[in-house]
Amino acid sequence: MSNQTFLIGTGGKTIYACCLTHDEQLLPLHENKSEQGPSWLLARDDLLYAANEHDDKIEIFTIDDRIQGRLTSKSIISSQGSTPCSLDIDSTGKWLAVANYGGSGSSNFVLLPLNKSNIPKENNAQIVSIDGHGPNHDRQSHSHCHQVKFYQNNLYVIDLGT
Numbered sequence: 001m002s003n004q005t006f007l008i009g010t011g012g013k014t015i016y017a018c019c020l021t022h023d024e025q026l027l028p029l030h031e032n033k034s035e036q037g038p039s040w041l042l043a044r045d046d047l048l049y050a051a052n053e054h055d056d057k058i059e060i061f062t063i064d065d066r067i068q069g070r071l072t073s074k075s076i077i078s079s080q081g082s083t084p085c086s087l088d089i090d091s092t093g094k095w096l097a098v099a100n101y102g103g104s105g106s107s108n109f110v111l112l113p114l115n116k117s118n119i120p121k122e123n124n125a126q127i128v129s130i131d132g133h134g135p136n137h138d139r140q141s142h143s144h145c146h147q148v149k150f151y152q153n154n155l156y157v158i159d160l161g162t
Contacts (some may be wrong), residue, residue, distance in 0.1 A: 005029065005069050009050055017069020032071040035059055042087040044097040047118050048094065051084040058084060058098065060119060080125045085143040086147040096120045097148035097155055107143040109157050130159060
């Protein structure tokens with residue numbers, strides 16, 4: 001097994017780069033600063049998308065060094081909802097899907113078109129709110145989108161509350 005570099009979103013203000021060595025040692029490599037709360041990470045080509053759940057933003061980084069895990073913040077956009085918790089990009093590379101958990105408020109999922117540089121265009125967002133509740137009203141009083149996932153030609157949205 002060769003060394004494997006990976007990134008960890010912590011919900012704090014740092015994305016950690018670590019290495020799992022061929023002899024199964026875990027080594028810290030680099031600390032990348034983020035605006036706030038990078039929990040869900042999605043790498044695509046030379047970009048990393050981070051769902052910043054504490055400030056309802058998506059932060060986009062360039063991946064400058066894949067070996068050391070060095071990133072540079074390139075853009076910060078609104079998640080178009082509250083508490084973003086999951087991201088995915090469709091197979092055509094034209095759409096970024098965002099699951100907004102919603103906290104104590106309403107939940108939604110959002111489709112953001114990507115420009116030629118793979119940066120989401122906020123002004124063309126398609127926002128879909130989900131109404132309803134689950135069978136356990138104390139825990140599922142309203143929708144809570146947990147994950148978005150493109151598979152083949154479909155977008156799947158996993159929801160706690162409905």
